[in-house]
Amino acid sequence: MGKRALVIDDSRAMRRVIANILTERGFEVLEAENGQVALDQLEANPGIEVALVDWNMPVMNGYDFIKAVRAQPKYARLTMMMVTTETEMSQVVRALAAGANEYVMKPFTADALVEKLELLGLL
Amino acid sequence: MTPSSADYDYIRRLVQDHSAIMLEAGKEYLLGLRLQGLMTRHGCADIPALVQKLRSDRSGALSREVVEAMTNNETSFFRDLHPFETLRKVIVPELIRRRAAERTLDIWCGASSSGQEIYSVALTLREHFPELVNWRLNIVSTDLSREMVQRGRDGRYSQIEVNRGLPAMLLVKYFERSGMDYYVKPDIRRMVDFRELNLNGPWSGVPSRLDIVFMRNVLIYFEDAVKRRILAKVHDLLRPDGYLFLGGSETTLNLEDRLEQVQLERTRCFRRRH
Numbered sequence: 001m002g003k004r005a006l007v008i009d010d011s012r013a014m015r016r017v018i019a020n021i022l023t024e025r026g027f028e029v030l031e032a033e034n035g036q037v038a039l040d041q042l043e044a045n046p047g048i049e050v051a052l053v054d055w056n057m058p059v060m061n062g063y064d065f066i067k068a069v070r071a072q073p074k075y076a077r078l079t080m081m082m083v084t085t086e087t088e089m090s091q092v093v094r095a096l097a098a099g100a101n102e103y104v105m106k107p108f109t110a111d112a113l114v115e116k117l118e119l120l121g122l123l
Numbered sequence: 124m125t126p127s128s129a130d131y132d133y134i135r136r137l138v139q140d141h142s143a144i145m146l147e148a149g150k151e152y153l154l155g156l157r158l159q160g161l162m163t164r165h166g167c168a169d170i171p172a173l174v175q176k177l178r179s180d181r182s183g184a185l186s187r188e189v190v191e192a193m194t195n196n197e198t199s200f201f202r203d204l205h206p207f208e209t210l211r212k213v214i215v216p217e218l219i220r221r222r223a224a225e226r227t228l229d230i231w232c233g234a235s236s237s238g239q240e241i242y243s244v245a246l247t248l249r250e251h252f253p254e255l256v257n258w259r260l261n262i263v264s265t266d267l268s269r270e271m272v273q274r275g276r277d278g279r280y281s282q283i284e285v286n287r288g289l290p291a292m293l294l295v296k297y298f299e300r301s302g303m304d305y306y307v308k309p310d311i312r313r314m315v316d317f318r319e320l321n322l323n324g325p326w327s328g329v330p331s332r333l334d335i336v337f338m339r340n341v342l343i344y345f346e347d348a349v350k351r352r353i354l355a356k357v358h359d360l361l362r363p364d365g366y367l368f369l370g371g372s373e374t375t376l377n378l379e380d381r382l383e384q385v386q387l388e389r390t391r392c393f394r395r396r397h
Contacts, residue, residue: 089298089299089300096291102291103291111199112283112286112288115287116288119201
């Protein structure tokens with residue numbers, strides 16, 4: 001079985017795009033439409049290795065999700081990559097400081113996403 | 124629409140004469156892809172119209188633009204990743220030991236395109252080897268295209284480009300945003316000397332002895348006689364313990380036997396045969 005990834009984005013179309021890129025590279029993909037649902041998914045699926053996280057979502061945004069995950073030692077090994085339309089340098093700094101491991105700006109190409117996964121040692 | 128073979132041959136000869144780069148038969152579709160923007164700028168409706176204009180191009184300016192547009196500028200930061208890992212883990216530590224007395228490193232990127240490759244080298248040195256701060260780092264990056272050389276000097280990249288292969292941590296540390304673009308900070312830009320250079324012509328400005336040479340994914344565009352000439356010159360400039368990086372599908376085999384392949388981690392490098 002491939003590595004398990006969790007794609008968190010309130011846009012169903014965006015979740016599909018990212019899931020397709022990951023599935024083609026052998027990942028098993030789970031999806032969540034906001035940070036709160038994603039926390040529930042993590043709890044129910046302990047084998048998730050990487051979360052790809054949108055920033056702006058209803059209920060719980062990606063930034064709060066990352067902080068919530070990093071506050072729990074049991075998820076210390078979870079790799080998190082922000083995938084967002086936020087392109088200001090200050091936002092990249094905030095995401096990394098909160099505990100994101102990588103950052104991809106939308107719009108992105110499949111190559112860009114794959115190269116970041118390689119940087120993280122996931123491919 | 125696919126251009127006629129006469130038009131394709133005209134452009135193929137033009138590119139070969141100016142750069143020694145061979146455009147293969149069967150790649151006619153590339154003309155439309157690469158030249159569309161240029162044709163629009165010059166008011167040419169199609170390839171035949173462009174070729175007609177090229178035939179009367181006395182100044183050579185249009186020919187030069189076509190050559191630049193047709194030469195491959197595909198690149199990204201830390202492209203293929205593992206050569207930079209090998210640089211960081213093996214080669215630079217080894218050279219730091221060997222050059223401890225002279226405290227000098229000479230590095231050349233021979234097909235720098237828009238600069239991402241040589242900036243990846245500079246960022247690797249700055250980020251991981253603070254001890255080099257008092258060394259003389261002579262980092263030269265050359266490309267055939269005047270436009271690409273200027274892009275490298277400017278160190279200006281779009282969002283799409285900084286998305287490609289550049290770790291976010293390095294982005295926030297060594298780049299600054301202005302408008303919609305991201306600029307390499309001046310202290311990193313100052314590390315690299317960008318110059319225009321045709322690999323098939325005289326090599327002015329290339330350091331006379333080299334510790335590390337990046338010449339990735341450029342030899343594939345040359346015919347064998349040109350490849351041999353280039354590799355012989357690299358051999359002569361490479362120090363006995365220096366390293367040459369070629370692209371994944373490139374080799375020195377049957378082209379320059381005085382260079383031998385060495386496998387370092389996941390990377391194939393080349394050194395002078397001892």
